Amino acid sequence: MATQTGTVAPKATSLQMLRLQHVWRRKGERLLIYVLLLLVALMALLPLMWAFAASLTPNAKVFEYAFPFSLRALFPVEFTLEAYEALFARGFGDALKNSFWLAGVTVVLGGTINALAGFAFARFEFRGKRILFLTVILLPFLVPVDLTAIPRFILVNTLDWRNTWQALIVPGLGNSLAIFLFRQFFEEIPQDLIDAARVDGASWMRLFYNVVLPLSRPVLITAALFLFLQQWDAYFWPLLVAPRPELRLVQVAISSAVEEHRTRWNEQLAGSMLAAIVPILLLLPFQRYYIQAVTSSGLKD
């Protein structure tokens, strides 16, 4: 009897210990995951937190707590809006306005024409479809636009478009990726819906506006986000074709703040924060749509 309990008891404890070990190991693992998640989050956030705090700090104190580092570097040292005021006094507001205008026009016009093209590739059979898709959509998609900027620059000069809105808007309207996105989405629309509208005698244009577009909210948001951000981030091209101050865009304004006022650090950071906050506020609520736009560029075949 005594020997029996003697053998059973340790068995029970070892089983319990195994279970306990398992639970602890899972807890430990979870803890490790959280530590890593937090560490990466800190790396993502730290530059933005410091930049934001420093943009609200008098210029002379921008580096005050950065070296040697103390946590106070992540909070404004002596809260002031002087950097933002100086920035707007030198016309940064116009750059923001210009970028909003450029991005907005591109979303409306570019969104429309790319949706039309995507619809044609998704729902029509026509001669030359495959070859057009390969040469006019796929090939330009693979060629980085910055590598072909010189002839585009010469072309724009020949058209006498230098320092005009056209030079900024028109080359960015036709967009292969947006056409991909629209084509992919429109292919999924049930044929019945289209047939029904056709039987009712709707023209293709009416069908596109009254039947197809109302169904396409997700892809419209995705394409709009993508086109907006592309123009908001535009730098190299505007730098070449539109140096006139009245056409200055936000990314160019940041770079000229760096070049013309090398030591006004808080102003450089204030401009950066204003340029960053717009895409952040657009991306966070719509991240699902944005990720869709980005990742589908990798799933093109």
Place this chain on the structure above:
Amino acid sequence: MTGRERYIPYLFLLPALALIIIFNLFPTIATLIESLHGNSLVRGGRVFVGLGNFNRVLNDPVFWKSMQVTGLFSILVNPIQVALALGLALLANSKVRGITVFRSIYLLPVAVSINVTTVVWGLMLNSEGGLINGILNLVGIERQPFLISPSHALWSIIILATWKGVPLWTLFFLAGLQGIPQTVLEAARIDGAGRWQSFRFVTLPLLRGVLLFVLVADTVANFLLFAPVLLLTRGGPQLSTNLVMYETYRRGFVYGDLGVSSAMLSLMLLLVFAVIGVQFTLLRRRA
């Protein structure tokens, strides 16, 4: 489709396709043609010079130096970014509470433009009193001359490009990981595969397509990196950050030599296509 109807798809295509042909397709071909022309000193305007520009480019030590810098940069930055992005995707794919908050935070560098990244990191990497030196100082490392020393400057560009780039490529890996059926991983576990084994023999092979895409896209994206060099180092010190994209800009738009610049861009175009071609052949052969 009959009569008038036949033209309808072409009408839908016309605006977008015309613009792409004029502003994308034509400039691609014209870059190659432009590279065969040069400025005429006698008559003014452009004259055909055959392979003269290429001859000048290929005999130009500054160009070769910039190719060398670009090569070194590519060999370092691409593996670093791809490995970190894959690791971060595995981490962000953990099924723990609050993970969506973390994912949103990781999205922030994607939203921030390269110019903003450059300005913020440029000041953080300040060799006198920058935040990074401040943090290094906490752990007893002396001040580093990040942007002003030839041995440090390229690494500084790598660091800021990585902060901005990794979260973007993570999105692709995350999408890939979420596309792997849970049943496949469970089957591997039932067969007794450990964590490393199921990653090595199940997850990684299933991610091969994504991995290849990210490798190509990342290589091309870093090949085109321009703003950090223009804003922070202007190619220096001692040409140590003179990436080829910046060199083409300098030659074309600072010195106005569009022919030589086009010849460089043509070589880069060919290189981009070669990279895409080689990596896709690799994928096909392994498949």
